[in-house]
Amino acid sequence: MKTLTDSFAPYRWAPSTGEQAARAGLDPVQIVRFDGNVPARPPASARAGTVAAALADVNEYAHGGYPGLVRAIATYAEVEPENVVLGAGADDLILLCARAFAGPGDSIAIAEEPTYPLYRVAAGLAGAEVDGAEPALAFCCRPNNPTGALGPLPEARPLVVDEAYCEYAGETAAGLIDDGVIVLRTFSKAFGLAGARVGYALADSDTAAELNRRQAPLPVSTLSAALALAALADPPDVSDQLEERDRSARALRALGLEPLPSWTNFLFVPLEEPERVGEALLRNGLVVRVFPDGIRFSIRDREDDDLLLEALARAFERPAPVVPAGGRRARRLRATAETRIRVRLALDGAGRVRIATGAGLYDHLLEQLAFHAGFDLVLEGVGDLETGPHHTVEDAALALGEALDEALGDRRGIARYGEGVVPMDDSLARAAVDLGGRPWAELRLERDPGLAEHALRSLAQAGRLALHVEATGRDDHHLAESAYKAVGRALRQAVRAEGAGIPSTKGLV
Structure with a gap:
């Protein structure tokens, strides 16, 4: 087996809901996860009837791939089908881009760190170093995770722009795919299909063809493809989530906290003792993502977000900026x-x-x-x-x-x-x-x-x-x-x- 560098660190998933419940001494159903940057519920199209036909033929391969899904993605993204590359979530496509453009002796640049850690994982698995001279590829998360910032596009080319949160930002780099830019998107965030693991890349036709040539055959399951196609028939309206994000930010400021400006479906709150606050929230069944300098939490909906705001008020011993929900x-x-x-x-x-x-x-x-x-x-x-x-x-x-x-x-x-x-x-x-x-x-x-x-x-x-x-x-x-x-x-x-x-x-x- 090829040896990885000593500096390589694998991607670390957050503990399971069962593990979090055990730590908090609660039943798993009482755990509310604010750490995944996903909506509070799946789309209405995600039900048994949507996958019934695919399930009836689950013994068969999807011969010929998913041309219907590719066409639907192209229509949604306002590109041509030959510009689309399917993947098992955007993560799969991050790994694909890294190994397609870089290898041992090459360098990969990563913009706006701290950012999504999988870019470093992808570089390490490809055998490339990070931030060396004359990078073979650059990664940019826009808007950025975990800060939520919508920074300027780097001038480096070729450039992979991870647009996992583009539906919330209302801005895309898809118009630059003929200028050495590859755009990555996912159905995990605004579309609410994180468990289906479906993503796609947008690139110029030559680059897309080369990526497809290097991609695994049928990287998406027939059931996941059916869920994604149904979701595209009724794309998400994120306006309610954006309003709820802004309301939550105002409530945080009423608590004396200062969330960073966000163009996503989450808020990052700088804190002096993030670990203490994270543990206090977990005791209430609320799971947030803890960083060395703050916490990040997903915007779910008013009822769930109020639970978090109420628990934060207790953690800081301040009056709650929302009406308490009661104990039973x-x-x-x-x-x-x-x-x-x-x-x-x-x-x-x-x-x-x-x-x-x-x-x-x-x-x-x-x-x-x-x-x-x-x-x-x-x-x-x-x-x-x-x-x-x-x-x-x-x-x-x-x-x-x-x-x-x-x-x-x-x-x-x-x-x-x-x-x-x-x-x-x-x-x-x-x-x-x-x-x-x-x-x-x-x-x-x-x-x-x-x-x-x-x-x-x-x-x-x-x-x-x-x-x-x-x-x-x-x-x-x-x-x-x-x-x-x-x-x-x-x-x-x-x-x-x-x-x-x-x-x-x-x-x-």
């Missing part, structure tokens, strides 16, 4: 062949609710239930709505019930019982709930828009609660809405903390 919380992921539902629930909330599964009326009904219960709830998901809403509605209710059961813990100190009465125009609904741990649903809705009763039964089943509901009225929508509001009002009473004991003479529920 749960995070759940329910994934089946038909649906993928993510739930974040805080029982001691302020009625901050966001439901987005695409199930229309039933999203609205769960929103009303959670709001009137006083919960903070984010419930998001995708399902096979092309077959109807049944699977999505059922799994959303089951996932919410599972999260409620988890957030209640051993149910010590809760009121246990609750009731609610809600009149709504022509409709009147009464609900009573017992959080005693035994699932039961006695439901009499005079009219049902379709799945309202079924969803409540699913909630009672997964939440281990007894639920009684009676609702009358002339309008299906009003009747169902009043019933869900009444259930929410009943839950508000039942989850209320009243003492320290188990609410049962048996000593357990």
